[in-house]
Amino acid sequence: MEFAQRHAISDVCVLCEDVEGSIAFYRDKLGFKLRHRAEGFADFSGAGLTLALWEIDHISRHTGMDDTRGPGAHKVCIAVNLPAPAEIDACYAELGAKGIVFQGPPADYPWNARCIYFSGPDDELWELYAWLDGGPVGAVDKEQG
Template sequence: MPGLQLTDICLVTRDLDAAVDFYTEKLGYQLKSRMPGFADFTRNGVILALWDASAIRDSTGVPAAVEAPSGHGVMMAVELDSPDEVDREHARLTAQGVEFYAPPKDYAWNARCAYFAGPCGEFWELFAWHEGGAPGAVDPS
């Protein structure tokens, strides 16, 4: 199966109702479907799904973290059009009650970034490249 196409991002949560509230109320996602132990959203052609940890473990037998981890294991990244847009989105989300780790700042990898935690153990990065774009391009030949 070379070249598997990613179609869904699925996050495992310990509190499905709180996670649905976070994505709808704070980030503005539109709920697509909701069933016991599951919810999903579609935005820009990508499906973001939420699975209740106990439900996915009990129904599939796959181990799932039903206790809070000590750190983040997944980062969701959103590329914005400009460093100024990172600042504007930071202000908008802060007004929605999203708590950031720190205000936006410029980093050594030529980007302006801001970070916040989501309700499923993931964290989010808002970023935009400064003039010159992404560093470290690899020659495909």
């Protein structure tokens, strides 16, 4: 059995420039509950997994990773699957009222999903999506759907 079939993703970690500014964004605008806070690091409880923030300077200093800035830098997209397309429109209104700036209004995309996109404070991309009638396209494993 492959690694990805044995182990669920438990955390998504955003490498950030300013942990305090990122904490404010995720706590105050998106409503995540701060769970742990340490030097250069914070994590939040949320539905389904842990969202963590790690300051670039801190991770570089402690791990020796030096490819976290500029071209080829580590990037992340955080996707949230909502239960119905109407939820996309509701989130667009709710988060827009909190100051989230979207790349555009809710739209239906060729992969059969209604989506909205926005960026967090460290240019991490967020995608909120809901499958349209017929569900996802391109399933490789028919048993998995």
